Amino acid sequence: MAGPTSDLPEAAQRRLTSGAFSSGLSVSDFAACLEMGLEPVGLVQGFCAMQVANYAMGGYTMGGFAQGMTPAGAQGGYVQNYQCPHGMISAEHRMWGQNYQQTWIESAWRDGFNSAYRRMIEEAQALGAHGVLGVVDSVAPLSDTGVVEYHLTGTAVTILDGPAATSDVWSTYLAGQRLAKVFEAGYAPVSIIAAVASIRVWASCVTEYLMEGTNFGWSNTGEPTEIDQIVSAQTNARDIARARARANLHGDALHGASLEVATREFSRGDLQIESRLRGNRIRRFKDFDPLAVPKPTVRLS
Amino acid sequence: MSERAPAAPIDLKAEVRRAFAPNANAANDAGATTSDLSIDEELNLHSIGWEPVELVSGVSLFSIPYGSWNWGQGEIATASVAHERAFRGAITRLHHEAARAGGHGVVGVHIERVVHATHVEVALVGTAVRPVGAKTISFDAVFVSDLSARDFTLLMIAGWEPLGLATGASFVFAPRRSMGTVLQQQTQNVELTNFTEAMYSARESAMERMQRAALDLHGTGVVEVKVVEGPTRFAMHAVGFVAWGTVVRLAKAEHQMIQPMMVVPLNDAKVDFDAATLA
Numbered sequence: 001m002a003g004p005t006s007d008l009p010e011a012a013q014r015r016l017t018s019g020a021f022s023s024g025l026s027v028s029d030f031a032a033c034l035e036m037g038l039e040p041v042g043l044v045q046g047f048c049a050m051q052v053a054n055y056a057m058g059g060y061t062m063g064g065f066a067q068g069m070t071p072a073g074a075q076g077g078y079v080q081n082y083q084c085p086h087g088m089i090s091a092e093h094r095m096w097g098q099n100y101q102q103t104w105i106e107s108a109w110r111d112g113f114n115s116a117y118r119r120m121i122e123e124a125q126a127l128g129a130h131g132v133l134g135v136v137d138s139v140a141p142l143s144d145t146g147v148v149e150y151h152l153t154g155t156a157v158t159i160l161d162g163p164a165a166t167s168d169v170w171s172t173y174l175a176g177q178r179l180a181k182v183f184e185a186g187y188a189p190v191s192i193i194a195a196v197a198s199i200r201v202w203a204s205c206v207t208e209y210l211m212e213g214t215n216f217g218w219s220n221t222g223e224p225t226e227i228d229q230i231v232s233a234q235t236n237a238r239d240i241a242r243a244r245a246r247a248n249l250h251g252d253a254l255h256g257a258s259l260e261v262a263t264r265e266f267s268r269g270d271l272q273i274e275s276r277l278r279g280n281r282i283r284r285f286k287d288f289d290p291l292a293v294p295k296p297t298v299r300l301s
Numbered sequence: 302m303s304e305r306a307p308a309a310p311i312d313l314k315a316e317v318r319r320a321f322a323p324n325a326n327a328a329n330d331a332g333a334t335t336s337d338l339s340i341d342e343e344l345n346l347h348s349i350g351w352e353p354v355e356l357v358s359g360v361s362l363f364s365i366p367y368g369s370w371n372w373g374q375g376e377i378a379t380a381s382v383a384h385e386r387a388f389r390g391a392i393t394r395l396h397h398e399a400a401r402a403g404g405h406g407v408v409g410v411h412i413e414r415v416v417h418a419t420h421v422e423v424a425l426v427g428t429a430v431r432p433v434g435a436k437t438i439s440f441d442a443v444f445v446s447d448l449s450a451r452d453f454t455l456l457m458i459a460g461w462e463p464l465g466l467a468t469g470a471s472f473v474f475a476p477r478r479s480m481g482t483v484l485q486q487q488t489q490n491v492e493l494t495n496f497t498e499a500m501y502s503a504r505e506s507a508m509e510r511m512q513r514a515a516l517d518l519h520g521t522g523v524v525e526v527k528v529v530e531g532p533t534r535f536a537m538h539a540v541g542f543v544a545w546g547t548v549v550r551l552a553k554a555e556h557q558m559i560q561p562m563m564v565v566p567l568n569d570a571k572v573d574f575d576a577a578t579l580a
Contacts, residue, residue: 231360
């Protein structure tokens with residue numbers, strides 16, 4: 001049941017403890033669920049609306065920062081500086097460039113997602129559930145003032161003839177036959193995993209010229225050239241998200257992962273690269289049963 | 302790979318109870334692995350004695366020098382070279398990541414490829430795999446493939462092995478038509494041979510490059526070739542042709558006939574009825 005720290009609204013607690021069960025499962029997933037000895041007890045949800053802090057007011061597009069400095073919120077993260085090789089050309093010339101990790105955005109994302117997740121799990125605990133399956137998450141702007149809504153939903157289940165439910169509720173994005181195969185393969189779901197990395201790029205003069213195809217005499221010799229600053233930002237965005245997800249595995253496996261990367265250009269040479277990695281943390285509870293080599297079939301119809 | 306008898310049906314309810322029994326998880330000693338494979342794909346791999354190791358990625362961006370798309374003649378060599386180098390750079394990084402993680406290859410590589418007027422972006426994501434418990438091998442021996450784990454399994458069963466990704470790209474100007482030709486053709490249904498020939502030219506160069514890359518990897522062929530072709534959106538007077546696929550070669554003495562089993566589904570045919578007959 002929900003503990004003393006629960007922030008579930010009273011009405012939600014009343015609703016969850018009485019009435020018919022609800023579920024977000026399709027009929028076939030519902031059937032597979034019963035086949036596994038899992039009984040749906042309720043559709044559980046968690047919400048959180050977060051405002052992302054705006055660092056360095058007045059210089060948010062980075063142009064306002066001095067060379068080699070990063071916003072206070074970015075301290076401790078990935079930072080890489082790129083020096084102009086040309087010397088003083090003009091005040092408009094980009095004498096330096098910088099990639100830095102927007103740790104405060106990552107932190108807001110993590111707090112928002114984790115709060116919504118915790119609230120969903122609290123609802124499952126209130127129902128006496130063992131786990132939550134078929135989790136669907138969404139992260140969307142709630143307004144155009146930098147507020148982001150985190151919403152998680154899933155179906156809480158109990159294990160028929162299973163051990164007594166504890167506060168340690170498992171969760172998974174999977175449901176139906178895909179979840180059944182996970183159990184068959186000897187894995188138990190532990191939790192969903194989501195990690196994000198956000199890198200801001202303030203292009204140096206050379207990066208800007210290479211990206212925009214201008215001033216080629218200043219940027220290279222007319223040959224195709226690798227754009228190191230962007231490659232480094234893209235690579236680090238992926239690496240940080242993966243490292244973060246891995247740090248939450250504690251020796252378990254991440255299965256069915258999805259790595260999405262989005263690039264947004266705020267203004268010329270000012271990019272934000274955001275990567276999101278999501279997947280299912282699973283734990284082996286028995287060795288793989290020997291499997292026959294699959295038999296190819298041809299369907300005649 | 303070994304032929305094994307199919308396992309007896311599993312009591313799912315018992316398996317679920319076992320998974321969450323207080324003393325479960327005793328077998329969890331393999332260390333953390335990450336993968337974007339589905340459970341079906343992982344089971345496919347397992348059936349031939351392979352396992353996922355790590356989710357790996359590789360990115361590269363190469364510039365296309367200013368003025369490359371200004372109308373000219375023949376191939377736009379700088380764009381073709383930028384495309385080839387971006388692909389090669391991303392593949393090399395994927396190779397390194399997979400080798401570092403102890404993978405012997407990467408399967409199911411998703412390819413994101415964008416050609417801008419000023420640069421080419423290539424981003425690859427896949428899962429490094431290895432024979433169960435195998436030791437690390439050298440960077441050069443790691444293969445990269447965009448075949449799904451299922452197709453990789455089928456390929457291995459048939460006695461073949463993937464060697465790497467081969468790509469070829471060519472961007473070619475469609476020659477200008479003279480004003481006289483334009484006026485002459487304006488009122489006719491007529492093939493614009495300048496575009497057709499430019500496409501054929503791009504096709505031959507790109508396919509030749511991809512096949513040469515396959516030979517460089519000591520392969521005998523390329524499977525699952527994907528082709529993207531057509532005009533570039535920012536330079537309608539230029540056409541591009543890009544092809545990529547997985548290089549394979551026979552690993553066993555001869556091709557193993559997979560002898561697929563014919564199956565006839567016994568599902569009922571869909572029953573249609575007219576709502577008017579319900580009355």
